Amino acid sequence: MSASVTSTPVDHAPRVPAAPDTAITAVADMARRARVAGRVLGHAGAEQRNAALCHAATALRDARAELLAANARDVAAFSGAASFRDRLILDEARIEAMARGLEDVAKLPDPLGRVLAEWTRPNGLKIRRVATPVGVIGMIYESRPNVGADAAALCIKSGNAVILRGGSDSINSARVIHAAMQAGLRAAGLPVDAVQIPPDTDRRHVADMLAASGLIDLLIPRGGKSLVERVCREARVPVLSHAEGLCHTYVHAAADLEMARRIVLNAKMRRTGICGATETLLIDNAIAPVLLPGLVEDLATEGCTFRADARARAIVPDLPPATEQDFATEWLDAVMSIAVVDGVDDALAHIVRYGSSHTEAIITEDEAVATRFLNETDSAVVMWNASTQFCDGGEFGFGAEIGIATGRFHARGPVGLEQLTTFRYEVFGNGQVRP
Known part of the structure; x- marks a missing residue:
């Protein structure tokens, strides 16, 4: 059965109790819900995460007419350079490419649970390093609406919850794509809060994401030099970025x-x-x-x-x-x-x-x-x-990418599934105590 796009997603994860502060920001609320959803997503099996991506691909195709109409509104309102306008435009081929991209990510090997290294100590302790999700990722991007689908796909596959803050110039397109991604999660029995977008285009949301230390684990900016420089300059959250592609x-x-x-x-x-x-x-x-x-x-x-x-x-x-x-x-x-x-x-x-x-x-x-x-x-x-x-x-061969990293840590080049994981150590003993 194909997944359908609806405007009111059902939340499959319990809500985090709101803080007493009634002035809680939209970003903080989203991040807290994402944290809960991410735990569910990160512990879901690969088959369930892959099913969410395949259902989302179907939902995108089913929403083709709605997405083209939304994108036409975005393009009509755009007044920037021709090269940036091209990034904004969606057509039948680009929508199909987005849908196929989701399916391609679903076919990739599961990045979670990989044993990255293992060894045995002289005392008999067995230690291994295992790939795990990063947690909650904040994605700030401009113009290209397909970035939202690519980023969501990679995060779902790698067990990360994601908050997607796209540019105001692509907001209508982003909302339809977001609905399709949540439809895929819902159809697979996963929490829809694993993929969220802010409720409006208020620029305050960007500032709140930059300040969300303890709520967002990693920020990934994708856009012009001024955006990336601002994120790197003001963020209180680790940033994975490139300033420009010269x-x-x-x-x-x-x-x-x-x-x-x-x-x-x-x-x-x-x-x-x-x-x-x-x-x-x-x-x-x-x-x-x-x-x-x-x-x-x-x-x-x-x-x-x-x-x-x-x-x-x-x-x-x-x-x-x-x-x-x-x-x-x-x-x-x-x-x-x-x-x-x-x-x-x-x-x-x-x-x-x-x-x-x-x-x-x-x-x-x-x-x-x-x-x-x-x-x-x-x-x-x-x-x-x-x-x-x-x-x-x-x-x-990474499938979709969430960006290109030019820094030193913790990834360089195209950022795909493996680069969206961290690791933990698992230690196996048989009664050892430390002298």
């Missing part, structure tokens, strides 16, 4: 020229508004005179514009000049910065100076150079002879 593709002197043209075009123009899009092309001086004119022609034909350094403009005079700020800009649009470099040392130095530790790629047939680039590029993801647009959880 990705580079370096075409080395030993590159296959046809391969380079194909990869660079895809890395920039496949989807210009995603964080894995290449923003800066670094091209080796040894091949720039031969390769750069063709690359520029390929990109320009697809609508790309440019900002180029003096050496690149000496080869293609019509290129607009680049400023220092251009090389430090995440365009998220059909704009590419170009610099001609003197070998791998110069390329690495450029990436260190301007990069955001997200994703970098080298195109070369020289294995030794590629190995050095991979070893010396300190970014979350480094690629050899591949488009930076592959920096995506689905392409890594």
